Amino acid sequence: MTISIGAGFRHSTYGPRVDPGSEYWLSVAKQMSAKFPGSHPEVIWIVGELAGQGTRLSFPGESTDPLIQHTPTDLNESVFDLFDLNGVKVWLQVEPGFAEVSQLLDEVLTRYSHHPCVAGAGVDVEWYQSAEPDSGKPVGDDEVASWLATARKFNQGYRLFLKHWLVEKIPVRIREGLLFIDDGQEFPSLEGMLAEFRTWSQAFAPAPVGFQVGYPSDKNWWGKYSDAPTEIGTALLKSFPSTAGLYWVDFSVLDVFPSDFVHPEN
Secondary structure (H helix, E strand, O other): OOOOOOEEEEEOOOOOOOOOOHHHHHHHHHHHHHHOOOOOEEEEEEEEEEEEOOEEEEOOOOOOOOOOOOOOOOOHHHHHHHHHHHOOEEEEEEEEEEEHHHHHHHHHHHHHHOOOOEEEEEEHHOOOOOOOOOOOOOOHHHHHHHHOOOOOOOOOOOOEOOOOEOOOOOOOOOOOOOOEEOOOOOOHHHHHHHHHHHHHHHHOOOOOOEEEEEOOOHHHOOOOOOOOHHHHHHHHHHHHOOOEEEEEOOOOOHHHHHOOOOOOOO
């Protein structure tokens, strides 16, 4: 099986110190992809962030579920327009809390499925049926199958990712249409990261896997590299042939991809 590799970043409103704007995010996606020949620019864009016991979607709307809130203005449309024109693929992620996941995905894809850049949707299982870190409920086959079906009502080519760093939180047997993303951190070294990610890759074989990297908690070792995204990404691709996604986290993106608009020290 030939795996198409996406390389880019993970985006949230709470991750970067400042938001340099749509052109900056497009530039980061292109720069990250350029480091890995044959890859395409690909982004995890969080459109539903944990809010209280539920989720706040970053666009206007109304919901019958009191656990689903909305922002008064759309925070995503302009950057998605730019991604459409530049071949960037986007995963639309939600942090559900106790909100109903299928309803979240339905609202998100009703809003954005007209964008060619959208590749699918994703659920951060850390926040599934939980509003406390590390306490997410494990997901089962029936739940995941229903989420994927919701996404594919909009486009049969859509896929779904599930994200966590603990294999036991995603004890699902189905593999078709899924991407499994590990967002582990606090590793002692690159070798330590590879050891942990090997467990993840093997657990979900033969499905494709992805990795979020670049956490500040690991900067004590990756900060010594002259080109940390290339060093880490190359090691992951060499070690795990099923790797389909490499995403630098927005918590340190301004340090690694300095902006022309905002000095990284500001």
